[in-house]
Amino acid sequence: MLKKIVASWYFRRNEFVKLLAPDMQNKLTPHKKIWAYYKLGIYSKVIELKGDLEDWRILLAKIVSHTALGNKKDAKLLYEKWIMKSSNKQHNILLAKDLLPYIPQKSFELLDPKDEPVLYSALLVRLNHLPEAKKYIEQLLKQKVQKKNFEILLHYSNAINCDNYAKLKLFNEYLVEFGLHKLQMKDNNLPYSVANITSDYRKMIQRDELISIIMTAYNSEQTIAIAIESILKQSYLNFELIIVDDASDDDTLMIIQKYMDIDSRIKVMQLKENIGTYRARNIALKEAKGEFVTFHDSDDYSLPVKLENQVLPLLKDIKLIASVSNWIRLSTNGMYYARSVYPLLRLNHSSLLFRKKKVIEKVGYFDNVRTGADSEFFTRLILVFNRKAIIRIKQPLSLGSHRENSLMTAKDTGYNEAGISSQRQEYWEKWNTWHIKNQNKLYKEQK
Missing domain, CATH: 3.90.550.10 (Spore Coat Polysaccharide Biosynthesis Protein SpsA; Chain A)
Structure with a gap:
């Protein structure tokens, strides 16, 4: 009983290494075990373990694990199951964020722009929808979104075709929001870059x-x-x-x-x-x-x-x-x-x-x-x-x-x-x- 209580405590605190310790393994439900391996990025174990695909966490973990390991066919089948059963916005946002490095187009399809406007902006840029990204971000800037999330300034810089000075100006606005001092260009005739x-x-x-x-x-x-x-x-x-x-x-x-x-x-x-x-x-x-x-x-x-x-x-x-x-x-x-x-x-x-x-x-x-x-x-x-x-x-x-x-x-x-x-x-x-x-x-x- 005590170890089950400890396991639940580790799970709530996201201490997944401790949760999966050898002396804890037999006290874990498949739900906790699969989710712990998933959060640690041990995707082969997530795929190996059996779990109830009606549990949204297990389904999400298996979709992303198959995707990350390049198992496109399995990932596609599981993703279709998700689309058929999922109506929870928060769950869709979590899946969208975890799929970002691999298939940003799927992340884009899962998102409602009203729920994650800055993330949506980032995806518009990554998917090269630059005119749409520029227009959408300018609307957000009018709503003063940058006061809540400074990063919108950087996505705007990526979305617009502006000169070096304008890019640096936007980045300096971003730095100032963090209480940092502004930077300068070494040579105004050279591209804006780390060098x-x-x-x-x-x-x-x-x-x-x-x-x-x-x-x-x-x-x-x-x-x-x-x-x-x-x-x-x-x-x-x-x-x-x-x-x-x-x-x-x-x-x-x-x-x-x-x-x-x-x-x-x-x-x-x-x-x-x-x-x-x-x-x-x-x-x-x-x-x-x-x-x-x-x-x-x-x-x-x-x-x-x-x-x-x-x-x-x-x-x-x-x-x-x-x-x-x-x-x-x-x-x-x-x-x-x-x-x-x-x-x-x-x-x-x-x-x-x-x-x-x-x-x-x-x-x-x-x-x-x-x-x-x-x-x-x-x-x-x-x-x-x-x-x-x-x-x-x-x-x-x-x-x-x-x-x-x-x-x-x-x-x-x-x-x-x-x-x-x-x-x-x-x-x-x-x-x-x-x-x-x-x-x-x-x-x-x-x-």
């Missing part, structure tokens, strides 16, 4: 606590300068920037060395062979001298207050172990992008800033894989220290470069209309299953 933005913010904070920033780079000659410059303009001054050159064969190292001549806070580690981002991070973690550690991708831009806004809460509250912040991804053509379509504002795993000593002692290091280890590390951190020990800064403190050939969008390692790549999904399910089975021994050694 062409800067800030004249000049506040300086000097503290004794050192932050180690770890940046890994492989053939990053086109992007690394903007990443380094955004770090050097941070308002929080006491940091070291450790750049790991992962055996680049272009001019990445030469660019790094130029900045080293300018600023002594920059250090470089040159690897003889390419080992991947997460092994490279582990090597740098061993050398990091900071009380706090964070990460920065070599093609991202950070607002000047990123370090300041993430470390100050930890300095004020010793109970906090880590902080993370949000980011927006921006294409080279000035379009904002999210794989899931909406919202554009997403959690930035690379922004993770933590107390080095405690985390290394109890959590350990990144998994030795090529893709996806940042999500695993972050989830492991939550399981070891609990959610309350990690504060999420809700501001967009970084801009990421969206490229079609990135790990997140490449056919073999990312997401596309056929579903999630088998490589990425297999790893996702593997580490989540490991978390479920080893909840009291989640430490990972450096490899």
Whole structure:
């Protein structure tokens, strides 16, 4: 009886790893078990387990799981069943949101624009209905929707064919709503992109606590300068920037060395062979001298207050172990992008800033894989220290470069209309299953 009560408590709190612990499994109803595996993204298990398809949660979980794994025929049959039986608007909204990364057209069909106007706007843009999107969003702006949901400004930017200045103006309106300072263009004659933005913010904070920033780079000659410059303009001054050159064969190292001549806070580690981002991070973690550690991708831009806004809460509250912040991804053509379509504002795993000593002692290091280890590390951190020990800064403190050939969008390692790549999904399910089975021994050694 007690375990059933505990199971219900975990279910209500969305603590699905704990819910699926080996000693809890025989106390779970099929409904709870399937939903827990679904919310953890273990889609193969959702498909394997039998459940009552009259239960809307089970039907939703199976539709999305088949879709994510590319089982189009099964997904289509289940979706048709949903359409025949579902009249609940809230359930339709949930299914629409979960189908967004795979078949946005189905999401569009499920939505009533009055229920989710900003999401509807995002779908109009993604489906390339730009004239309709422009007209619809302009109506929302007249209704002052932007006061409730700032993101409508970014979808409007995507919907209209405007110049660079207008795009930046809309983004600055968005930043101001978060209490952030405006950005400027480096060159008004160049496209609005991550590579062409800067800030004249000049506040300086000097503290004794050192932050180690770890940046890994492989053939990053086109992007690394903007990443380094955004770090050097941070308002929080006491940091070291450790750049790991992962055996680049272009001019990445030469660019790094130029900045080293300018600023002594920059250090470089040159690897003889390419080992991947997460092994490279582990090597740098061993050398990091900071009380706090964070990460920065070599093609991202950070607002000047990123370090300041993430470390100050930890300095004020010793109970906090880590902080993370949000980011927006921006294409080279000035379009904002999210794989899931909406919202554009997403959690930035690379922004993770933590107390080095405690985390290394109890959590350990990144998994030795090529893709996806940042999500695993972050989830492991939550399981070891609990959610309350990690504060999420809700501001967009970084801009990421969206490229079609990135790990997140490449056919073999990312997401596309056929579903999630088998490589990425297999790893996702593997580490989540490991978390479920080893909840009291989640430490990972450096490899």
